[in-house]
Amino acid sequence: MLLVFLYFLVLYFVLLTNVSRSPLFAPTNSTVLGTGNRSAMVFMATLPWIIALATKNNLISTFTGIPYERLQIYHRACSRISLSLILMHAVIKLKASTSMAKDWRRWGIGAFIFAGALFVTSHRNGMQWCYQVFVHLHAPLVAGLFVSTYLHTVNTPLAHVVQPLLLASATLWAIDMLQRWVQLIYLNALYRPRAADVSTSRMTILSPGMLRVEMTKPGLQKWLPGSHVYLFSPPFLGVSPFWQSHPFTIASVSEERSAHQITSGSTGGEKRKYGHKSRKYANGSMELQSLRQSEVNEEQLPAESPKHNRVFSTDTEADTSTEVSGQSKLVFLIKKRKGFTKKLYEAAQMGKSSRLLVYGPLSPPVSYLSSYETLVFFAGGSGVSWTLPLLLDACRNQSKNYRMTRQIFWIWSVTNSEHMHWIESELTQALSTDIAQVTVDIRIHITQETAHSRDAPRAWEEVVPSSSKSNSRQRAPWIIQGRPDVYGLMSSAVESAGGRIWIGVSGPESLQLTVRSAVRDWIDPSAVWRGEAKGDLTLHCESFGW
Numbered sequence: 387m388l389l390v391f392l393y394f395l396v397l398y399f400v401l402l403t404n405v406s407r408s409p410l411f412a413p414t415n416s417t418v419l420g421t422g423n424r425s426a427m428v429f430m431a432t433l434p435w436i437i438a439l440a441t442k443n444n445l446i447s448t449f450t451g452i453p454y455e456r457l458q459i460y461h462r463a464c465s466r467i468s469l470s471l472i473l474m475h476a477v478i479k480l481k482a483s484t485s486m487a488k489d490w491r492r493w494g495i496g497a498f499i500f501a502g503a504l505f506v507t508s509h510r511n512g513m514q515w516c517y518q519v520f521v522h523l524h525a526p527l528v529a530g531l532f533v534s535t536y537l538h539t540v541n542t543p544l545a546h547v548v549q550p551l552l553l554a555s556a557t558l559w560a561i562d563m564l565q566r567w568v569q570l571i572y573l574n575a576l577y578r579p580r581a582a583d584v585s586t587s588r589m590t591i592l593s594p595g596m597l598r599v600e601m602t603k604p605g606l607q608k609w610l611p612g613s614h615v616y617l618f619s620p621p622f623l624g625v626s627p628f629w630q631s632h633p634f635t636i637a638s639v640s641e642e643r644s645a646h647q648i649t650s651g652s653t654g655g656e657k658r659k660y661g662h663k664s665r666k667y668a669n670g671s672m673e674l675q676s677l678r679q680s681e682v683n684e685e686q687l688p689a690e691s692p693k694h695n696r697v698f699s700t701d702t703e704a705d706t707s708t709e710v711s712g713q714s715k716l717v718f719l720i721k722k723r724k725g726f727t728k729k730l731y732e733a734a735q736m737g738k739s740s741r742l743l744v745y746g747p748l749s750p751p752v753s754y755l756s757s758y759e760t761l762v763f764f765a766g767g768s769g770v771s772w773t774l775p776l777l778l779d780a781c782r783n784q785s786k787n788y789r790m791t792r793q794i795f796w797i798w799s800v801t802n803s804e805h806m807h808w809i810e811s812e813l814t815q816a817l818s819t820d821i822a823q824v825t826v827d828i829r830i831h832i833t834q835e836t837a838h839s840r841d842a843p844r845a846w847e848e849v850v851p852s853s854s855k856s857n858s859r860q861r862a863p864w865i866i867q868g869r870p871d872v873y874g875l876m877s878s879a880v881e882s883a884g885g886r887i888w889i890g891v892s893g894p895e896s897l898q899l900t901v902r903s904a905v906r907d908w909i910d911p912s913a914v915w916r917g918e919a920k921g922d923l924t925l926h927c928e929s930f931g932w
């Protein structure tokens with residue numbers, strides 16, 4: 387906010403002071419030859435900057451490490467400040483004369499209309515109402531603004547200032563587009579004659595409204611946990627007659643990043659029994675209501691829980707590995723909404739396969755997790771696609787990348803116990819890892835039906851490494867009835883922490899707000915001042931939106 391305010395001050399300072407000796411920008415003149423022209427020139431000067439803040443491949447991200455999506459807010463704020471400059475320019479010019487006789491005047495009005503349309507279509511409310519209008523109109527409207535601005539000034543004394551700035555902006559945009567296309571072709575191996583084979587994805591309906599999409603891409607073998615990619619649906623090959631591109635988080639981890647072999651779930655064998663029936667949190671505010679899976683009387687269980695069969699699948703076999711013939715598999719958990727996701731879902735229902743291209747990986751925002759002693763993850767519903775790969779990565783690379791980490795709390799809320807099967811194979815992998823130096827506490831909250839530990843995939847209990855064979859601190863997940871007590875969990879995490887704490891949350895807004903508020907209660911700058919790392923909390927909210 388402060389940065390945006392400073393930016394505003396600088397622009398208006400330049401606007402209201404003498405920036406040029408040219409009579410075209412006379413400082414004392416508050417009309418056409420003064421502020422009227424200066425506001426247009428200040429707007430032009432901001433244009434390359436606005437474009438740089440909008441592009442996915444940009445120098446600002448390259449040099450600062452700030453992911454492109456974190457720059458969107460600055461792109462939006464700077465664009466709005468610039469719009470105020472265009473407005474000022476238009477009002478002053480139209481006040482001087484409303485004649486439409488000249489071409490440059492008509493093109494000026496055209497540029498103003500394009501700028502206005504950009505504002506309306508990219509407004510948050512407009513985007514939420516129909517994102518596709520924004521996606522499909524944004525670039526054409528920007529192109530329209532560029533062309534009309536060029537024609538507005540081409541035969542005027544300002545052309546020599548305007549044209550290089552337009553060229554710079556268009557070049558930044560073109561470089562970004564070129565990079566994207568080159569990456570798209572490379573990642574999806576579109577240069578190969580039988581590229582179509584590589585781009586076919588496998589879709590499985592996990593539960594009503596939730597889809598799992600899997601694919602391998604020869605060009606995309608390495609990504610950091612928490613990264614997202616754009617899924618492109620090419621016209622007439624994918625699920626829609628139009629180009630569609632949507633961001634989705636990769637719920638799997640890259641095989642190349644893994645330094646440790648996972649112990650095989652099915653062969654890892656021996657079951658481990660736990661004695662706890664319930665457990666009090668540090669502040670006593672919450673008590674677990676469920677039994678551990680291991681405490682359920684095996685004889686009471688049917689050989690195959692009927693719920694296990696309620697996974698709707700368009701596939702004949704369930705492939706649970708994340709590696710396919712030496713290639714890392716990209717897994718996405720996609721919640722059905724009203725547009726592209728609905729079309730994908732319907733295609734899966736009909737048993738169709740879709741050709742989806744990927745572009746990315748983009749923005750791993752949490753690569754610094756390893757420097758925290760305690761990691762706390764909260765997820766709700768499909769938000770698990772962000773916290774799951776982070777957990778998997780922490781389990782697999784504990785001794786390599788997470789040497790500082792001592793405890794992990796991983797909490798996931800779902801409405802229905804059936805949803806546990808969404809992540810059956812991935813969580814099985816996490817649980818099957820021998821964890822010697824980190825305590826991993828996994829809790830799954832079932833909010834809208836009776837939770838029972840026997841509904842959890844059997845594999846989770848079976849793969850937990852045997853204490854007799856290893857020093858592992860791995861435990862089977864707790865299955866808990868009701869919403870998580872975020873305050874209780876936070877207090878438990880902070881009380882038991884011996885160092886810095888990182889909290890990540892993804893999922894519904896209400897969960898994010900509760901976690902924010904709980905974290906606020908525990909942030910204690912004076913503790914940090916006293917040298918107690920416990921008060922040092924970092925919160926990361928992943929909202930799956932801009």
Ligand SMILES: Cc1cc2nc3c(=O)[nH]c(=O)nc-3n(C[C@H](O)[C@H](O)[C@H](O)COP(=O)(O)OP(=O)(O)OC[C@H]3O[C@@H](n4cnc5c(N)ncnc54)[C@H](O)[C@@H]3O)c2cc1C
Nearest residue numbers: 514517632633634635720721723724725726727771930931
């Ligand atoms: C970084 C990031 C990671 C994401 N990861 C996941 C994930 O792992 N699983 C998941 O289910 N969803 C994820 N999403 C959300 C997902 O991108 C949208 O749900 C999807 O684009 C909706 O498509 P639709 O056409 O069906 O949407 P619509 O029904 O048309 O709209 C639903 C909502 O999605 C928003 N939206 C639509 N298209 C886009 C788009 N191209 N980019 C951003 N927002 C859009 C709209 O503003 C609207 O609020 C993620 C979003 C972001 C920004």
